[in-house]
Amino acid sequence: MLNKKIFILLPDGVGLRNFAFSNFFKFGLQQNFDIRYWNNTPFDLTTLGFDEVKIRNAKANLLTDSYKNARKHIELNLNIQIEKDPVYDTYRFPFSYKKLKPAVKNLISQFLIATHSSDKGLKKIREKIKKLEKSGNYYAHCLETLKIEKPDFVFCTNQRPVLAIAPLLAAQELKIPTATFIFSWDNLPKATMVVETDFYFVWSEHMKRELLHYYPYIKENQIFVTGTPQFESHFDANNAVSKSAFFEKYQLDLNKKYVCYSGDDFTTCPDDPQYLSDVADAVRELNNQGNSIGIIFRRCPVDFSKRYDLVLEKNKDIITPIAPLWEKVGEDWNTILPTKGDLELQINTIKHTEMVLNLGSSMVFDYVAHQKPCAFINYDVPDKVDKDWSVSKIYQYVHFRSMPNKNAVLWLNSPQDIKEKIRLGLEQSTETIENAQKWFEIISGHSPESVSEKIWKAIEKIVH
Template identity: 30%
Template sequence: MSKIGIVIADGVGYRNFILSDFIKEAVKEYDEVVIYSGLIADVYTHLKFKNLYVRELDIFREKKNTWFYRKLKEVAHMKKHLSFFGIKTSYNNGKPEKINTPTSFLIYLAYIITKFFHSEKNIAFYEKLQFNTFKNNNIYIKYRDFLVEDKPDSLIFTHQRPYNLSPLLYAAQRLDIKTLSFIFSWDNLSSKGRMLGEFDGYLVWSDIMKKELKYFYPNTNSEKIFVVGTPQFETYVIDKYASDSNYFYNTFNLDKSKKTICYSCGDVSTSKLDPLYIEIIAKGIVSKEIEGVNFLVRTSPAEDESRFKDIIEKYPNIKWNFPNWELTRDNHVETWSQRVPSEKDLINLRSILMHCNLNINMCSTMSLDFMLFDKPVINIALGNEHNGLYNDQKYLNYNHYDKVVKSNAVEIIKLESNFYEAINESLINPKIRFKEQQELIKFEIGAPLKDTSKRIIKAMKTI
């Protein structure tokens, strides 16, 4: 009997692996499928497969020694790779400004230790210390018992970073269960810290991501890195998420005679200037410096609309799409991770991508989403180290986004005086960067959107 375990960490993993074709393909290919879920079990009640069941994972809270060893591992990884701008930024931001609490002292100590000891061998040692702290942990024991009872042939982790999944990974390793991880996002290798642990195999978006994985994790066997694309875009070629233009204009109450600009927000931690950029666009429409258009804003699924309250009241003609991601519980260590998308939200998103005429964002993955529908993209980043605004221009230097900048697939706006002209030009000549966009898509997403889930299943079977 063949059995697979699927580890869903959060709402985005749910979107990618439950709302795509993946779960449908998995239950066809395996006799039994077990979902080990970081979300409450109730979110899966619509899945009516007889050979599928759900294990709800407990909320894992680290003890101090576990946290410290993990901190050593992560800081050592960043210290080793300071030549990458994003990692260097995270490394510098993590240093305590003052040593006035026990936690700040331990972080300072981690930086001192890893200044001298940050080799792969050192990192492996820190991870061993971290994982050894799980041995008498009740949650680890519970997860181990799950795996002993379930006997999955392998586990696929749909996200490689959440530390709260470390006890489950350690339990699998101790039981000699093969593990496979999907690299969650295009920036996770070159801009983030260490993974939660090392896996037997990896699923990556593209050849460039495979190359990066081998660089950052040199002990990885190249034959166990599989280029499969990413299921987060597969919903764009699944029929049930399609809609026509009437749905688009009626759902968002838009004027059919006008072109539509969509501003897609990041979350507040990185895209702090979203309210400013939205207001600049709104002012341009009011003053008619931007030719008559609809203006639609889609906020981040990771937050509510509270930080846009003033703009909503000030500019009633802006149309808003607040993603329908339900908060399923609020007592989690990372509350944002418990927001779960609906099928309707994917229909709305795909409708926006298909029927809007221009996207504007601050260095977001949404640039790729819109390019997949052949739409022009403008990236605005007005803040720098000198003008008093939050320095969002730094994100242009992150390794993953530097590739976008150099591809010439997007218009980069660093000065407000250039913004309206760029918007009007993109609306008049939407195909001006079409060739560069197509090349960037091939570079970043190394496989067709269709059959992404089937490729993932095939890779899983080889492990």
């Protein structure tokens, strides 16, 4: 019997880490699949030994962005109506009218939101998006590619990009089964679904319930619970390097214990430099009391700003910045691509630090995969960069309601709190780790070390 040909659609770079730099490809080969990456990223996957089909000149219809944004806002409006919960308003980005093109797009979106904020209206918007995307050259090129390549299945690595719509519609036109992977743990309450496929791959039973709740047109038999490859590499011993090699490479002090400060992007945390400064002050106090602690600062991969420079210079005896190994190939955040080297860097940063401190990041799960604790920042600074921003907004988000109890992390409720919480993280973290592990299982399911295998078994079930 001929091997089934599987197209792995990469509409943008965010799927690279999960589906190109993990063991996903290797497990697929072991199952005797013929794998092609349908690649819309600038990254050359042939350098990793993969077969790829490049997508050239991908371009959405001029109106699709307006309809996509309208769809998001209408879904949020309907969620507020149904649940009587204003949290969904916090997922909106303000409309911009500073430049002509975005202003026109946003005016169209606002008109559509005003006239289509109902179940019936939402359905019309969804159908119009499909009609728009089927009308362009991009869709025609996708059809042509699929007719030549004749894949048995198209698997999309991310449900959010507009440029994923046309390839999936083309596959459905040719009766090729399609699926999408839900990219992140917070995506579904935020109304980020752009594509519609025959099947959906989710992280956990928790995410499955969310998918059914937010998208009632999706039926239970369309959903596969597989986990996410995002954490799988933590369980692969081949990615680890020795402490001495890691410390030597990054000029770290073998006599120190290191904690990691994991940065956020500006929108998520405009006051991040001040929080890093507060952590450095706490570590300095601990060291003055006879401890020997350092900080590894891992900035957000899409933050190339200089906003941390003063804090890093002031605390260069304590903070060692280790920049993520991402490559910038354009101006937009989604053209900053991860590399395989960064996956290994992140894993070894975790392996050789004692704990992580950040603002509500999923790094809590990366660290608990190594049985290490996380501390969440939970206070506002006095001189805020953005007066309308508050840490309280972050922890109101729906995805934090999945936390089994508040003891899954250490809470940094003030600058004065940091010193004691770091001490707890270093010396008495067992309870925190046990609760974080329960949260990890809720979010990512069981057996995070064998996710790629589970995804391929689900694909096999679909195509055979």
